[in-house]
Amino acid sequence: xxxxxxxxxxxxxxxxxxxxxxxxxxxxxxxxATAGTITMSGVEKYAEQIMNANRIVMVACGTSWHAxxxxxxIFEELCRINVEVEYASEFRYRNPVINKGDVIIAISQSGETxxxxxxxxxxxxxxxxILGVVNxxxxxxxxxxDAGAYTHAGPEIGVASTKAFTAQLAVLTMxxxxxxxMKGSIDQQRYIHLLKELDAIPEKVTRLLEQEEQIKKxxxxxxxxxxxxxxxxxxxxxxxxxxxxxxxxxxxxHAEGYPAAEMKHGPIALVDENLPVVFIATKDSYHEKxxxxxxxxxxxxxxxxxxxxxxxxxxxxxxxxxxxxxxxDEIVAPMLSTIxxxxxxxxxxxxxxxxxxxxxxxxxxxxxx
Ligand code: G6P
Numbered sequence: 001x002x003x004x005x006x007x008x009x010x011x012x013x014x015x016x017x018x019x020x021x022x023x024x025x026x027x028x029x030x031x032x033a034t035a036g037t038i039t040m041s042g043v044e045k046y047a048e049q050i051m052n053a054n055r056i057v058m059v060a061c062g063t064s065w066h067a068x069x070x071x072x073x074i075f076e077e078l079c080r081i082n083v084e085v086e087y088a089s090e091f092r093y094r095n096p097v098i099n100k101g102d103v104i105i106a107i108s109q110s111g112e113t114x115x116x117x118x119x120x121x122x123x124x125x126x127x128x129x130i131l132g133v134v135n136x137x138x139x140x141x142x143x144x145x146d147a148g149a150y151t152h153a154g155p156e157i158g159v160a161s162t163k164a165f166t167a168q169l170a171v172l173t174m175x176x177x178x179x180x181x182m183k184g185s186i187d188q189q190r191y192i193h194l195l196k197e198l199d200a201i202p203e204k205v206t207r208l209l210e211q212e213e214q215i216k217k218x219x220x221x222x223x224x225x226x227x228x229x230x231x232x233x234x235x236x237x238x239x240x241x242x243x244x245x246x247x248x249x250x251x252x253x254h255a256e257g258y259p260a261a262e263m264k265h266g267p268i269a270l271v272d273e274n275l276p277v278v279f280i281a282t283k284d285s286y287h288e289k290x291x292x293x294x295x296x297x298x299x300x301x302x303x304x305x306x307x308x309x310x311x312x313x314x315x316x317x318x319x320x321x322x323x324x325x326x327x328x329d330e331i332v333a334p335m336l337s338t339i340x341x342x343x344x345x346x347x348x349x350x351x352x353x354x355x356x357x358x359x360x361x362x363x364x365x366x367x368x369x
Pocket of ligand 1: 111159
């Protein structure tokens with residue numbers, strides 16, 4: 001087992017550190033930033049239907065559902081197509097309205113999650129086109145999909161999903177860019193800029209992983225907290241949800257992810273000097289608003305841990321602790337900003353001596369309801 005872990009203490013850590021490579025593998029052979037092309041045969045096959053779709057529905061569970069939420073923001077911005085993101089378990093049972101030609105994107109690491117599988121079987125029977133964004137080649141969801149794109153992240157052993165999530169983001173971003181380009185809803189300059197930004201992600205992930213030691217120290221400092229809040233807006237709102245989920249899964253600390261502004265409608269009541277609040281606060285079009293939410297937490301003596309863009313001194317001055325990530329366009333930023341939350345969860349779990357690769361009560365793949 002030690003050999004399988006490649007020198008790392010746990011699969012989870014190994015998989016976190018594989019991300020520069022797995023994101024690269026996912027882009028490789030598809031993205032050509034110099035030529036300005038994205039090659040995805042599955043998307044090409046259904047190009048007309050996707051471009052003309054009245055709406056796209058993302059169906060998934062768990063971490064994969066969070067990837068769908070990020071994709072909602074990206075697709076709506078770039079493709080100007082209405083997107084809905086559904087929990088597979090809810091979607092399958094509530095007799096959803098599905099019209100012929102609706103495009104459904106099923107997102108799944110394992111390709112075997114029962115609820116996701118049945119949800120798309122039902123939708124397919126009603127005439128929807130199913131695209132799969134799946135990691136495991138030849139899995140049930142991959143087979144039942146009409147077309148799709150594999151995430152190529154390699155086997156994920158740690159129960160808490162890490163590298164599969166960033167690979168899902170990479171694939172979904174490529175699909176959105178491809179559709180936007182075909183549709184003409186993105187201008188050429190922005191399109192080329194985003195291809196380059198995507199291309200630069202693996203190297204930026206390598207750089208941000210250099211903060212491992214510092215994140216480990218933060219884990220020591222905050223490991224005894226009873227609760228955590230994770231806040232973000234826009235593209236980083238789903239990253240906040242995912243950060244909270246990861247912490248719950250691995251450290252058994254109660255955590256909630258919330259849209260930063262919405263916290264005024266409830267979670268702010270929990271804020272006192274014992275509550276660590278992780279802000280996903282990289283520089284983007286929401287940044288000023290996030291800063292003012294940070295000030296509101298500070299004013300109530302909450303401990304602010306901010307994930308910020310390199311060189312952002314204003315946020316550094318406000319926060320109790322910071323983790324910096326390389327600058328990136330907001331469309332691709334979630335692939336970076338999510339990684340410190342993975343490491344934080346990992347090191348808190350390790351500090352508490354929990355079995356981070358196999359957290360209690362959780363399964364890698366939920367193949368029964
Ligand atoms: C389980 C796993 C999660 C995963 C979810 C969906 O709960 O523990 O890590 O996100 O299932 O799985 P899928 O394979 O469909 O992405």
